Amino acid sequence: MKVLHTADWHLGQRFVGGHERTEEHRHFLEWLVQTVREQQIEVLVMAGDVFDTGSPSNQALELYYSFLLQMRDTGCRDVVLVGGNHDSPATLNAPARLLRHLRVHVIGCVPDCFDDQVLVIDNAQGRPGLVICAVPFLRDRDVRLSVPGESAEEREARIKQGIADHYARLAELETVWQLKAAGLPVLATGHLYAAGGSPSDSERTIHVGNLGQVTAEHFPTVFDYVALGHLHRPQRVGGREHIRYSGAPIALSFSEIDYPKEVVLLNFTPDGLTINSLPVPGVRRLVRFHGNLDEVLTQLTTYDNTDYPLPAWADVEIRSELSQLEVAEQLLKVIEALDRGQLQVLNRRHFRVAAPRLLGQEEEPLTRSLHDFTEREVFVQRLEAEPEEDRPELLRTFDELLEGM
Numbered sequence: 001m002k003v004l005h006t007a008d009w010h011l012g013q014r015f016v017g018g019h020e021r022t023e024e025h026r027h028f029l030e031w032l033v034q035t036v037r038e039q040q041i042e043v044l045v046m047a048g049d050v051f052d053t054g055s056p057s058n059q060a061l062e063l064y065y066s067f068l069l070q071m072r073d074t075g076c077r078d079v080v081l082v083g084g085n086h087d088s089p090a091t092l093n094a095p096a097r098l099l100r101h102l103r104v105h106v107i108g109c110v111p112d113c114f115d116d117q118v119l120v121i122d123n124a125q126g127r128p129g130l131v132i133c134a135v136p137f138l139r140d141r142d143v144r145l146s147v148p149g150e151s152a153e154e155r156e157a158r159i160k161q162g163i164a165d166h167y168a169r170l171a172e173l174e175t176v177w178q179l180k181a182a183g184l185p186v187l188a189t190g191h192l193y194a195a196g197g198s199p200s201d202s203e204r205t206i207h208v209g210n211l212g213q214v215t216a217e218h219f220p221t222v223f224d225y226v227a228l229g230h231l232h233r234p235q236r237v238g239g240r241e242h243i244r245y246s247g248a249p250i251a252l253s254f255s256e257i258d259y260p261k262e263v264v265l266l267n268f269t270p271d272g273l274t275i276n277s278l279p280v281p282g283v284r285r286l287v288r289f290h291g292n293l294d295e296v297l298t299q300l301t302t303y304d305n306t307d308y309p310l311p312a313w314a315d316v317e318i319r320s321e322l323s324q325l326e327v328a329e330q331l332l333k334v335i336e337a338l339d340r341g342q343l344q345v346l347n348r349r350h351f352r353v354a355a356p357r358l359l360g361q362e363e364e365p366l367t368r369s370l371h372d373f374t375e376r377e378v379f380v381q382r383l384e385a386e387p388e389e390d391r392p393e394l395l396r397t398f399d400e401l402l403e404g405m
Contacts, residue, residue, distance in 0.1 A: 001042055001130045002041050004041045004045065004264070005266060006264075007047035008048070009025065010051065010248065011056060012052045013252060016347055019313070020059075022059050024282075027283045032249075035263070037075060041265075042123075043130060043132075045227050048087065048137055049084030049085070049087060049230070053086065054088030068102065068104055071104075077121075078103045082106075082107045082134050082135065082136040085230065087108065088108075089109035090108070092106050114169070118176060119132040128179060130186075131180065131185070132187050132188070135189050137191040140159070142166065171220035171223070185224040190229070191229045191230050194215065194216070194231075194237040194245075195214060216243050224242060225244075227244070227246070228245045228246075229246070234246055234261075235247070247259060247262060248261070260277075261280040262277045262279050262280055264278075265278055282308070284311070285305065287314050288316075290315075290318075292319055292320055293327060293330060300335070305343060314343060315348075316345055316347060316348040318349070320350065320351075320353065321353055323352070
């Protein structure tokens, strides 16, 4: 059984300043369809965050449904999609019964019948060939009961144990262990934050207070492979080859510039499992130009966007002794002369450094855009006006609100 693992598409994402990513996503999905066809993939597994928001745009929905229709002509028999923390379970589940007729299995949230997370996928001969424990993002209500007055440490422990119990319960289901005993491989999905994971700026905090607590040991040994989503850098969990994040197929923030973009190819055979990564080609570069004024201006004017059909998006940060006005005048003159079909500056910041007579003094930013702050950072600053003893509980409540958005 040949399986492809992908995650974190974030269809409909708008970049800094509301810039659309539709063409980048369209290119990726077209490439993915071609890859599935060329690699003779039989099952596609998407481990959460299909969309970037719970109310995706019409363009994002069109990309999604067009992709599923194109998959019918690839030879891939089954598509399995689980919800992530960015996804609306209602949006994903609404067409689930219809999509099932196309052999597209959608698990937007933990179903009312727990066993419905277990999918038995037939092989080319029409016999059971793979078991998938399709676990979506586990929300608070799925893994714990609210306990008034519990401490942050108690809450962390309860969430951690709740996640472990969820996977253990799946592993103990009769369908799973009987088919495992009969020689079928078992694959589990997850959309969570595992210990040792390397996050970027664009992953929304989930299971607040529990970050980095779920470990490789929390996944039962019955699982031959665990396909994870949420972290955008491809990586293994706890050094285990078979517990992996596939990462996001496009860079979703400037902090992800150096992340490799890939999907994971799995081949289950009687001799075992082989795992290979396949790089995802990009059509747009995200670039950072940081340095003093002369360095940045040179980088901007000499940038070469050859081989990329879409203009690059740049993040500019200048450190200079000059005033904000002086820097802005020179920078804007260069930006206005750029070919916008090759390079567009989306972010620019100026940090004024100390003059020679003030060396050793801490640097202070002259300007910082609201875009440079996360929602959580803004709220933390707002909390400074509240009594200190109330801040931890207010912050936990705010984090829970973000998690549910």
